Amino acid sequence: MKIVVATHNKHKVDEIREFFKDDFEVLSADDIGSYDEIEETGDTIEENALLKARSLANLTDYIVIADDTGLFVDYLDGKPGVYSARFAGSNATYEDNNRKLLRLLEGVPIEKRKATFRTVVALIYKGKETIIEGKVEGTILDSPRGQFGFGYDPVFFVDKVGKTLAELTLEEKNEVSHRANALKKLKEYLKNNLEDFK
Template sequence: MNELVVATKNKGKLADFQTLFTDRYIVKSLYDYPEVPEIIEDGDTFHENAAKKAETLAAYLQKLVIADDSGLLIDALGGKPGVYSARYAGEPKNDQANIDKVLSELDGVPTQKRTARFFCVIALAEPGKETIFAEGACEGRITEKPTGSNGFGYDPIFFVPSHGQTMAELSAGTKNQLSHRARALTALKETIEGVWPK
């Protein structure tokens, strides 16, 4: 069975990928390859960042590599924080500081204009082959104050209208079905059926 390296040290993210690919690949992570160089995500788009991680590591390891990049896009802020979501309030990255900055920038913006989406791009790269991409999004809106204690990042201020709760109020199972990453993973699996050998 071929090996698939997930370009992450995030155990939750790794578990998502393992669930999807263990029937096709031996799934490994960056924990299995501590010698790999750190990849600086300096692209202007999620596609660029995901591709850079996947393609750089695929070339370095000479293996099949999957990587993702994701973030929050807020319409009233012209798509910000976008690719800068994790460090929107500056270094070091801090979820609460990021939330505070977003809420401050949206102060006075009415509910109907606080639309937003979580967006994820996944790149699958193998040396000598064309990189495959998949996308996923979860639509919602930004609340006026944080609610809920599950999840991380912007989850406490991301309201999902279809469920009447913020991401941070949803159960892990429900969130995993709705999330941008889950949708991108589903799209990727559909894309690669028949493209990559088992």
């Protein structure tokens, strides 16, 4: 059974492929031909995930999934939220976004730097749409730590494991991260509804 992920982000595909390696074959958008990533114009991460999944579902008969992730910082009233990927501008790098985040939190005590990473996965197959969410609670540090991961991983400290997401190996991250929690639910959903996907 094949799942196509509506993204060109190799890091994201690698995480998802590792997670499903014993159950499903995971393809990237690049594996099925021409696919242009669409602009994320939704007002919520749910809307963005659906926009991306719908754009690819028109090009393949495989199961299509797309996710959108937001970092919601309590002290910043939920920002960057839906704008997490372009927090420092439309062409911002991961480092640009992290620098802006840390600048806005400069001088804020650690106990007030609580945040939630949320991932929403949209699944589309034969016209049926399903939304699944995962999240992880943490704290934004005042400087990056760790060499793995991507995005805000180096500054997002997972309280329950005592490390940033960037200090975790891919296997460790796939036990605790927001995307992992969403993918666990997705895997359960696929197994419980297997007949629908044949």
